[in-house]
Amino acid sequence: xxxxxxxxxxxxxxxxxxxxxxxxxxxxxxxxxxxxxxxxxxxxxxxxxxxxxxxxxxxxxxxxxxxxxxxxxxxxxxxxxxxxxxxxxxxxxxxxxxxxxxxxxxxxxxxxxxxxxxxxxxxxxxxxxxxxxxxxxxxxxxxxxxxxxxxxxxxxxxxxxxxxxxxxxxxxxxxxxxxxxxxxxxxxxxxxxxxxxxxxxxxxxxxxxxxxxxxxxxxxxxxxxxxxxxxxxxxxxxxxxxxxxxxxxxxxxxxxxxxxxxxxxxxxxxxxxxxxxx
Amino acid sequence: xxxxxxxxxxxxxxxxxxxxxxxxxxxxxxxxxxxxxxxxxxxxxxxxxxxxxxxxxxxxxxxxxxxxxxxxxxxxxxxxxxxxxxxxxxxxxxxxxxxxxxxxxxxxxxxxxxxxxxxxxxxxxxxxxxxxxxxxxxxxxxxxxxxxxxxxxxxxxxxxxxxxxxxxxxxxxxxxxxxxxxxxxxxxxxxxxxxxxxxxxxxxxxxxxxxxxxxxxxxxxxxxxxxxxxxxxxxxxxxxxxxxxxxxxxxxxxxx
Numbered sequence: 405x406x407x408x409x410x411x412x413x414x415x416x417x418x419x420x421x422x423x424x425x426x427x428x429x430x431x432x433x434x435x436x437x438x439x440x441x442x443x444x445x446x447x448x449x450x451x452x453x454x455x456x457x458x459x460x461x462x463x464x465x466x467x468x469x470x471x472x473x474x475x476x477x478x479x480x481x482x483x484x485x486x487x488x489x490x491x492x493x494x495x496x497x498x499x500x501x502x503x504x505x506x507x508x509x510x511x512x513x514x515x516x517x518x519x520x521x522x523x524x525x526x527x528x529x530x531x532x533x534x535x536x537x538x539x540x541x542x543x544x545x546x547x548x549x550x551x552x553x554x555x556x557x558x559x560x561x562x563x564x565x566x567x568x569x570x571x572x573x574x575x576x577x578x579x580x581x582x583x584x585x586x587x588x589x590x591x592x593x594x595x596x597x598x599x600x601x602x603x604x605x606x607x608x609x610x611x612x613x614x615x616x617x618x619x620x621x622x623x624x625x626x627x628x629x630x631x632x633x634x635x636x637x638x639x640x641x642x643x644x645x646x647x648x649x650x651x652x653x654x655x656x657x658x659x660x661x662x663x664x665x666x667x668x669x670x671x672x673x674x675x676x677x678x679x680x681x682x
Numbered sequence: 683x684x685x686x687x688x689x690x691x692x693x694x695x696x697x698x699x700x701x702x703x704x705x706x707x708x709x710x711x712x713x714x715x716x717x718x719x720x721x722x723x724x725x726x727x728x729x730x731x732x733x734x735x736x737x738x739x740x741x742x743x744x745x746x747x748x749x750x751x752x753x754x755x756x757x758x759x760x761x762x763x764x765x766x767x768x769x770x771x772x773x774x775x776x777x778x779x780x781x782x783x784x785x786x787x788x789x790x791x792x793x794x795x796x797x798x799x800x801x802x803x804x805x806x807x808x809x810x811x812x813x814x815x816x817x818x819x820x821x822x823x824x825x826x827x828x829x830x831x832x833x834x835x836x837x838x839x840x841x842x843x844x845x846x847x848x849x850x851x852x853x854x855x856x857x858x859x860x861x862x863x864x865x866x867x868x869x870x871x872x873x874x875x876x877x878x879x880x881x882x883x884x885x886x887x888x889x890x891x892x893x894x895x896x897x898x899x900x901x902x903x904x905x906x907x908x909x910x911x912x913x914x915x916x917x918x919x920x921x922x923x924x925x926x927x928x929x930x931x932x933x934x935x936x937x938x
């Protein structure tokens with residue numbers, strides 16, 4: 405047999421070790437952003453280089469990998485990353501949430517409840533929830549250290565003042581284990597309640613920003629809100645047009661140029677399972 | 683009643699050059715102290731030392747906390763100092779853009795300190811903000827506007843409201859009327875004077891404008907080349923300046 409063209413899962417062992425150390429620290433301090441020496445990956449920033457590095461570091465040959473992008477297994481980003489790991493690690497892949505041991509995701513948490521045997525890896529573009537309110541990194545670090553999170557509510561206040569409700573619909577800030585406020589990556593706020601007390605280990609990787617953070621299994625995650633404007637998730641008037649589910653996150657699909665629209669599950673695997681098509 | 687703030691031999695050196703040197707004074711609750719002097723005389727450096735924005739090179743600054751304990755600024759933890767800055771203290775910058783959060787509405791600017799100390803009820807934040815805007819004479823219907831759309835005078839008044847919402851006991855002001863035209867200045871001074879009196883605030887006001895010092899302060903310090911050359915009651919100093927430099931300052935005020 406020829407010498408393998410790649411080390412298992414692309415990254416060399418020393419790099420994986422470095423990333424695993426960052427992950428261990430992240431798990432030990434839930435919600436804290438651990439800096440790590442992010443590597444150049446053979447894909448552009450914004451395609452999930454952070455998530456890919458985390459996945460590469462936690463992957464073992466026995467794992468079964470699932471990759472989703474906006475809930476779907478068959479979109480460009482998901483297909484590319486899945487192919488990347490098939491080529492560089494040879495692990496088995498699946499589209500079925502319950503069969504996967506490692507799930508890398510962009511913008512969604514699967515509808516099927518996760519278990520203790522699973523790891524969910526998020527791709528994060530901007531890990532710092534305070535960034536848009538405070539541009540200085542030295543200052544945001546101090547604010548995290550001293551738990552000065554009042555300014556997060558300024559953002560929510562602005563929403564209510566201008567729109568009458570908290571209009572933030574994705575990357576909705578939440579507090580982990582009563583300590584750190586974190587950005588759960590651009591998942592819809594519909595998915596925020598799934599972060600709370602989740603059985604699976606949730607890891608977040610930001611490649612360009614060189615940060616890793618984590619929500620350990622069964623950890624309290626509380627979305628920020630006001631007493632008189634409590635946190636709420638999105639609701640839809642109609643069920644999924646394909647499977648009829650009323651409690652999954654729906655995508656609006658424009659069907660023609662006459663205003664016809666269709667609402668379907670964004671989680672394609674969940675939708676297929678509900679229809680009994682798999 | 684006890685002293686609110688004590689400065690003992692406060693000096694600040696930038697390399698070998700002194701920003702201010704050997705400044706000592708006491709500030710009592712409800713008292714307004716003006717620090718006057720020309721540009722470069724060390725007024726702002728002193729104010730920044732006193733308010734904990736930069737550490738003094740030597741000397742001690744003690745502040746009497748609400749529980750009556752006198753704490754030295756440089757012995758406080760950073761957390762304590764920052765809490766003090768957003769509850770018991772206010773800082774009014776010369777340029778309102780430095781003191782305001784320009785990206786968010788006026789209401790959010792006023793509400794920020796409340797949220798910073800743990801207020802989590804939108805309705806209460808909103809009504810307090812409305813109330814404060816009224817007190818600084820900003821029309822209620824401008825509450826959701828960005829400060830970018832405000833005039834210079836309005837921005838300055840908004841900055842004052844934002845600072846006073848947590849009922850601080852001490853407010854630092856760095857040229858609060860600088861850069862405003864005279865009629866707006868007069869109105870703002872009137873407003874500050876009223877608020878200071880009504881709320882029993884202590885204030886340290888840095889200004890190069892003797893008229894501002896006369897209107898607002900009961901006591902004043904004259905600085906030159908980083909040193910305090912004269913201090914005493916405002917009226918006394920302005921009527922009967924002793925130091926040659928103070929005489930020069932007083933005589934160079936334009937009479938209309």
